[in-house]
């Protein structure tokens with residue numbers, strides 16, 4: 097293959113080499129639109145079994161080419177009787193593999209055998225108690241009986257229900273294996289054909305022992321041999337990257353965030369000096385962040401790293417700009433221009449590495465509720481259409497928690513891999529109004545105090561993201577005997593699983609008090625500190 101060295105040689109189609117985990121026979125989760133679809137995949141992978149999420153209308157050819165050992169049908173908001181409701185794919189019952197239908201997946205599967213589904217008299221949502229009526233069903237093989245609450249005669253399980261329709265009649269050859277007060281068919285199975293259905297959600301933590309049911313399904317019923325371990329993920333990714341890159345040269349934009357850090361570390365392990373990382377200090381980073389990135393990658397890990405000081409360029413481009421989307425656009429474009437110029441200086445470069453994660457891949461495949469609109473503006477701020485590099489995306493089959501485990505196994509410092517997410521446009525979208533060096537320094541200082549105190553109180557790793565925002569208003573205060581008139585800092589701390597929804601964190605009053613005192617005393621321009629108690633939705637996590 098002819099290798100090209102410029103970002104913008106011509107209008108050619110980008111070749112996207114997909115690194116897949118072809119050595120694994122996956123359990124396939126078919127997504128019927130449940131908010132829990134990705135969670136099912138994560139739970140199965142936590143069991144050491146490779147699992148992929150595919151839209152429910154993926155072609156039979158694409159599904160079967162993956163050589164799956166079994167299927168899980170997710171829940172979903174539709175009713176099987178709606179005209180536009182997603183259908184059970186025709187190939188499913190023909191391929192003779194085990195199937196676990198969850199909620200809507202259950203209704204679809206049973207509906208395939210007749211008119212067995214009807215609306216529930218009441219929509220059932222929340223915790224329910226299920227009585228296991230057939231404990232020797234293979235699906236319950238790993239249920240831990242010693243931990244069960246309940247009567248002597250029956251095993252009782254706490255489960256999470258969320259359904260409108262329910263199964264009202266048992267399809268031929270099915271047996272009831274668990275019941276609840278509202279759902280006489282809470283779990284049913286056709287053992288011979290290895291079809292299992294759960295009205296409740298085994299993937300959510302509210303379902304006690306849900307993970308044990310998934311374990312029984314993937315290992316005992318589907319016959320998985322496991323093997324989805326961090327070591328195997330690393331070995332296979334390295335071998336895939338070597339195969340893709342051969343003797344080519346790869347560049348990787350390093351931001352200081354976990355995705356680009358793990359991408360770089362993996363690539364460095366795979367191809368050593370064929371990798372050059374480019375780190376652009378845009379002046380919009382957190383306290384000490386440029387020093388930290390350069391120290392970890394250049395000094396500790398001996399990665400080839402070009403560190404570009406572009407603070408002045410960014411500040412000039414942002415001067416006078418107050419509109420958030422314009423800030424984002426300017427930062428994205430400035431970044432690309434700098435990155436491109438550095439790449440040109442390097443001579444022959446064939447590949448661009450990106451820290452694309454599995455949720456982005458799922459999202460672009462058009463699957464369900466995935467979390468990842470976040471990333472349309474991620475990485476290098478949008479790649480040009482006429483980009484000539486091939487992409488290398490070593491993390492594209494991994495979830496964030498798997499990326500962190502890989503990073504840890506590669507020896508990256510905890511500070512790097514567990515660091516809270518940070519938006520590409522950096523502090524520019526946390527300074528409401530114009531971005532100036534002085535305001536950046538004020539925000540960095542306040543932010544660092546907040547983060548320091550979160551660490552000191554052992555709260556940093558218990559929340560998902562925390563930061564400060566510099567507001568474009570001034571307020572009156574009093575210090576000593578003097579009236580003050582200064583800026584306001586807002587503290588933001590959230591807890592979330594997927595960053596699509598988030599709760600504000602209920603931080604201890606003493607901690608907030610200390611942060612507030614320190615900021616007002618130590619950061620000259622600040623006279624007032626407020627705590628943001630908005631959840632997402634309706635607010636977003638960032639303020640701009």
Ligand code: XMP
Nearest residue numbers: 470473474517518519520521595636637638
């Ligand atoms: P919002 O504010 O949309 O943020 O609730 C959700 C997550 O995305 C991050 N975020 C961004 N990341 N470029 C990024 O790379 C951006 O422009 C951007 N805006 C928000 C945010 O920090 C949070 O983790």
